[in-house]
Amino acid sequence: MVHLTIDGTRVQAKEGEMLLKVIKQLGIDVPSLCDHDAVEPFGACRLCLVEITKQSWDGWKKYVTSCLYPVEDGLIVNTQAEKVVEARKTLIDLQLARCPGSPEIQQLAADYGITQTSYEPKIDSDNCILCGLCTRICEHMGFAAISTVDRGPDRRIASPLDEPPPDCIGCLACAINCPTNVIPYTEKGNKRTIWDKEFELITCSKCGRKTITRDFARALSKMRDIPEAYFEVCDACHRAETATNMGRIAGWSRREEAAS
Amino acid sequence: MTNRFVVTPNLCIGCRTCELACSFRHSVNGKPGQTRIFAVAGPMKEMWVPVTCLQCEDPACAKSCLVDAISRNEETGAMEIDQEKCVKCMACVAACPFGCSIHDQQHHMIVKCDLCGGEPACAQFCPTKALVYQPVGSAKPKVVA
């Protein structure tokens, strides 16, 4: 166990744990846009910036991104230091300039008292904040269907050659975890389309409800050795099956009890 | 794990108290949440079965999770979803052969039975003892036919 002080509160944390986690557990509001427990810390949005020091540092202070700074014994953390708050505000202002049309960023900006960006807003923005969650999650799940391309302000998320990504299995994890909800997809009948690639949704063989894509189910059964048949029925019909089976067992046990 | 669910379907009267209890125990922001247990109508008339996760030995939910968000709570024996890790891909919902990983559409979360940390509310509140949570190997509840 490691002992540290966050905004005046003395806390304990597990060795190797990242500062941001401990901060959030304390209920302190430190914004973070690129952090997700499913993937390694990335340090792209820089909003989780905090000021740290130690008794032994002689008043010297350091500014670090808490999402990837492991807790240390004796650390004194200030999440609301003037410089930190100013930096956060500027960073949000910059993001708002990049994504002027994003309701999520507008809200975050409003929380920091910014109604309009003080910088040059991007024209025709796709409202992607380049947190990289989509690509990182996709890669971590084992598909790596999409990636970042280009540099600097031109950096963007794309499929290889901007064509329907061959490795995409249509799980939607990218779109669902996008903090600004900018990855479009559509569902119509048993068709799902994302990244311009069309997928067949599995139709429950009992009730006709749509579940995951056929490609995803195949990938899962191959990667994790799960019988493909499991995926033919939706969860509600699986429960109904379970009830039926259990009822049967119960029926037998009633007869058994009557006999005894 | 020393305790487990014992389900006696012929005691179940379909009152759905278990669902209510689960819902309240898993409330979100003070409002009742998604139930993880379902009183499902059985194959025969007037016959109900409380269906919830039985915390399989080698669970399909955990196997199917590509980000390893589902793991066993060693204290309670429950397979739990780490909500911070879950990427909501629905793999476990599709994979569980008992239909016990559930998509909470209202809060857009994937949920499942977590044994309420060791004291499942459903069993506590079941009026007929169709559902009990008791030490493995202890006597079956008395059947009230």
Added chain:
Amino acid sequence: MAITKVASPKDLDKLQKQCQTEQDKHKRKLMVCCGPGCLANGAAEIVTEFKSQLKKKRIKGFSVEAMKETGCHGFCEQGPLVVVEPQGTFYTRVKKKDVERIVEETLRNNKVVDDLLYTAPDEKTYRDYREIPFYKHQKRIALRNLGHINQCDIRDYIAVGGYQALAKALNKMSPSKVIEEVKTSGLRGRGGGGFPAGRKWESCARLEERPHYVICNGDEGDPGAFMDRAIMEGDPHSVLEGMAICAYAVDSSEGYIYVREEYPLAVQFLQEAIREAEEYGLLGDNILGTDFSFHIKISRGGGAFVCGESSALMKSVAGEVGEPRAKYIRSVQKGLYDRPTVLNNVESYANVPVIIDRGGKWFAKIGTETSAGTKAFSLVGKVVNGGLIEVPMGTTLREIVFDIGGGIRNDRPFKAVQTGGPSGGCLPDDKLDLSVDFDTLTKAGSMMGSGGMIVMDEGTCVVDVAKYFLKFLVDESCGKCTPCREGLYQLYLLAVKISEGMATENDLDKMEQLSGVIIDASLCGLGKSGPNPFLSTIRYFRDEYLTHIRDKRCPAGVCKALITYEVDAQACDGCMACIHACAANAISGKKGEVHTIDQTKCDKCGACFAVCNRHAIKVA
């Protein structure tokens, strides 16, 4: 010639004697510079011509083998260069047609071809290059062999004592003694950061985890810089030897040289050099007959400036996308493949053999207290003598710009010198007497960087300079983190706004505030030093910024939106030259009459200004 492996220090001594004898056969040698600058000016053609002339003419006492294709000799401005040694006869701007004369006159008749000699701006002509001020004020350690040996010939390198330092380290010194020696030398990293090399090696050596890696940073991304390229192409063995010594010190058996994508010749020569060194048993398994083995591989750069940053470089070597890693763990600890890794710059390694050979104390005496040794610079811009130079640390900027560089071209006033590459800074004339060393430059708001030095005259606008470097950094930012990607971009847009006369003084405050955030919040060194082009110019040239803002005027006459071209009626003789030159058809007037410029049509390209012989076009 069959090669027998060098299996002991004695073998090496013997081989060195052999190689020296080979060299001594030639009473005179002909050095043809084949460095980057001279090659660009046609050195390859000159080499071919010399070969054919020498074959044709058969000069007594001079064989083709006495001609060397050397690395950059330094005075690129005057290239292609041809030097006859040992006299040091120095021929400049040599063309193909001059080759025959050099062969006939100098090689056959021992006479000097006067018109090819170097004439300084003060009309003084020099025969021996060592007398020329450009060379006289230099001290060469890292560049010691450039211009003096065949670019890629291990026997030439061995003849001048090559690999002796490695032999000394392996046989007479323990790894910790080697580290001690490098620490004593005070050698600091030449790639920008200036971190003490010995301390870096020591922290790596101490780590238990294996394997350890040794990497050489040859990414050299700074625009206009070519010190590292010159060394990799002109003296590749010095880099290999330095790396091998480092590998011995930190117990590594695997090394990589990361070479910038745009340097195919460096890749070729390094590869060649590695092959040769392995053949001679000076690299590879059981070096010099000991049980120390070290293999070097070449890794080709990812083609982005940011790939030179240590964590991005290591990812790139490992075959991943070359993006900086965001972790608070030093790369010495978790570097390549997360293993302990020493990364040093090309020039840093090139210094190492000399340090081992002559001792750390000797090296420490050169330079200043905190910055030992010398530093190579590529001196470019508006100086008279541009080229590759090496000076002891502590030399003043004035000495570099005026004594070595020969001052400003066309006798225009000096304005600033930019050091430290794109994220370095500009220093004005009252900083000319500052000593060039790591700490002084940093304190003055610039930095040593990897050794680019750009001299600017009055015709340079600092806003334009800031704009140029900011644009470079914006384009080269990997775009991973917000402050660097968005912040530098907005900073650039604000600089553009100033150059267009659209900015207010508030914008300056905003730029200063934003710069602070970018520095504090950026993930890697690129962002952390990204606002420097702005910060260092605003620090010393605030007035010039204010003139752009308040008076909507660009004093240097560079920012297009703020200047107008006008015809001086007194001087114009109506020659129509400008009318023909103007692509925008903005100039009218009959032959012999005063011309006029239609300001609404003028797109300020400056073509009229350039063609007017009577200096009748005025910039306001």
